Each structure stands twice: as structure tokens, then as C-alpha cells.
Amino acid sequence: MPELPEVETYKNYFDQTSLNQEIKDIIIKDNRILNVDELILKDKVLNNSFISTTRHGKYLFVQMKDAYLIFHFGMTGDLEYVEDIKYAPKFTKVIFSFNNNHALCYISIRMFGWIDIADNMEDFTKKKMKLGPDAYKMTFDEFIIALKRRSANLKSLLLNQEVIAGVGNIYSDEILFQSRLDPNRTIDTLNEKELKLLFDCIKTVFEYGIKMKGELDTYSGKYLIPHRKKNGTCPNCDSLLRLIEVTGRRGYYCPKCQK
DNA sequence: GGTCATGTTGACTA
DNA sequence: TTAGTCAACATGAC
Numbered sequence: 001m002p003e004l005p006e007v008e009t010y011k012n013y014f015d016q017t018s019l020n021q022e023i024k025d026i027i028i029k030d031n032r033i034l035n036v037d038e039l040i041l042k043d044k045v046l047n048n049s050f051i052s053t054t055r056h057g058k059y060l061f062v063q064m065k066d067a068y069l070i071f072h073f074g075m076t077g078d079l080e081y082v083e084d085i086k087y088a089p090k091f092t093k094v095i096f097s098f099n100n101n102h103a104l105c106y107i108s109i110r111m112f113g114w115i116d117i118a119d120n121m122e123d124f125t126k127k128k129m130k131l132g133p134d135a136y137k138m139t140f141d142e143f144i145i146a147l148k149r150r151s152a153n154l155k156s157l158l159l160n161q162e163v164i165a166g167v168g169n170i171y172s173d174e175i176l177f178q179s180r181l182d183p184n185r186t187i188d189t190l191n192e193k194e195l196k197l198l199f200d201c202i203k204t205v206f207e208y209g210i211k212m213k214g215e216l217d218t219y220s221g222k223y224l225i226p227h228r229k230k231n232g233t234c235p236n237c238d239s240l241l242r243l244i245e246v247t248g249r250r251g252y253y254c255p256k257c258q259k
Numbered sequence: 260g261g262t263c264a265t266g267t268t269g270a271c272t273a
Numbered sequence: 274t275t276a277g278t279c280a281a282c283a284t285g286a287c
Contacts, residue, residue, distance in 0.1 A: 003265055073264050110283050112266055152276060170265050
């Protein structure tokens with residue numbers, strides 16, 4: 001499922017269920033989702049505990065004694081805390097089992113997500129993944145710096161994790177709709193006021209998304225999200241939404257409201 | 260059976 | 274360097 005609001009929701013869920021308990025076992029049901037050698041993973045995790053978590057973009061970092069465990073959820077990743085490993089849901093790929101027999105399951109249907117280990121969070125985000133600033137936490141100055149020398153169209157720009165981390169396909173449509181900006185425009189055509197507007201909309205859209213725990217089907221009808229389907233209409237002016245394809249992703253926008 | 264999907268990456272071209 | 278296009282990854286839903 002995850003874009004930024006979902007990953008933030010997973011983070012909160014992780015914090016409420018899985019911190020500060022000794023990890024006594026890891027069960028790897030499918031090692032294709034591991035980006036790290038199984039032995040290294042076990043060495044870093046077993047007999048340790050999860051201390052705290054940090055989210056950067058769509059990545060969740062879990063601090064341990066001398067390493068970070070990293071989760072990426074792809075398009076169909078999820079976490080579930082269960083009372084016993086026998087309740088592990090379908091498509092569970094890795095189970096972290098605690099001393100009290102409760103367990104945290106990493107679930108992935110399509111296996112686009114993965115689990116990794118890193119010594120240092122900055123090295124991972126900046127050097128390895130080259131991620132831009134986190135879209136929800138960045139300041140306006142960081143946003144402007146991230147856009148320097150960029151000239152891509154607005155939708156591809158928002159989707160590019162190296163520019164800004166955390167915006168996915170659905171939220172890129174919503175952010176551009178709330179900003180009333182045409183996704184086909186290029187970033188270098190925006191004036192100061194439009195840049196500030198775009199920045200503010202990134203924040204408010206994610207704020208709402210986090211509040212709603214990323215559950216898209218509960219979103220208010222004044223948002224674009226419930227309308228982004230074939231023959232969907234603009235919640236603002238009722239025009240038929242237009243479909244665009246950018247970087248192989250489908251997007252919806254209102255040709256009348258978004259300029 | 261065909262198409263589509265909340266993501267990322269690498270190859271290639273301009 | 275930056276951008277755009279395409280294909281690949283694996284699986285379920287409609």
C-alpha cells in the first residue's frame with residue numbers, strides 16, 4: 001500500500017507494538033525480499049531489541065544496538081503484530097519473534113519491497129539511495145535547494161525520490177490538485193508564490209493522509225483521491241478528469257482547475 | 260485471458 | 274547531469 005502516510009502509520013504501529021522486546025528468533029519464509037545476507041541479518045538482530053524508529057520518505061529505519069534495520073514496503077508491503085507466530089498472515093515473508101512469543105510479521109504480496117541492514121542512516125539515505133529530503137519534514141529552504149537545476153514536469157518531479165522522498169503516484173495527483181497546478185508544467189516555470197503553494201500543499205495533503213492513516217477509501221469527497229478513476233469528475237468544478245501517463249504511471253487531473 | 264496496480268532500478272537515448 | 278521511455282520484477286483483483 002505504502003506511500004508516505006502509510007509508512008508513517010506503519011511507524012506508529014511499530015512503535016506501539018515492537019519496541020524494547022528481546023528478539024529471540026527470525027523466521028525467513030522467503031529470502032528473495034532480503035537485500036542483506038541472511039547471516040548478517042541474524043547476527044545484527046537476534047538477542048537484540050528494537051530501540052526506536054525513523055521514517056525517511058517511504059523507508060522505515062529501526063534502530064538497534066549497532067545497526068539499523070530498514071524496511072521498504074514496495075506496493076503491497078505491510079506489518080502485522082501477532083500474539084503467536086502461528087497467526088502470521090498470508091504472504092508473510094519474515095517473522096521477528098519476541099521473547100513473549102508475540103511476533104512482528106513483514107508481509108509482502110508482490111515482493112517489491114525488501115529488508116536491509118545499514119550501519120548508518122545518513123550513508124544509506126544519502127549515499128546509497130540518494131534520497132532527497134523527506135517530503136513531510138523538509139523545510140521550505142530544503143525544498144528550494146532540492147529543486148535547483150531541475151526542469152522536469154511536476155508529476156515526474158514529485159515522483160522522483162532523489163528530489164523529494166515520500167511522494168508516490170496517488171499523492172502526487174492529490175498534491176497537484178490541491179495546488180491547482182497542471183501536472184504537465186515544468187518546475188522551472190513556477191514563480192515564488194506557486195512554489196510556496198506547492199510546498200504548503202505537500203504538507204497539508206500528507207498531514208491529512210497521516211490523520212486518516214493512509215486509508216484512501218475513507219477520504220473526504222472534496223479530495224481528488226476518491227475521484228481518481230475512469231470517468232471520475234473534479235470535486236471542485238465537476239469537469240471530467242483527464243488521464244495522463246508520466247514515467248509509466250497513470251495520473252488524473254482536472255484540466256479546468258489545474259493551470 | 261487481458262489489463263491494471265499505492266514502487267524501484269537499470270539500460271538506453273537525447 | 275538531467276529527463277524521458279521502456280522493460281523487468283511477482284502476484285492478485287477485476
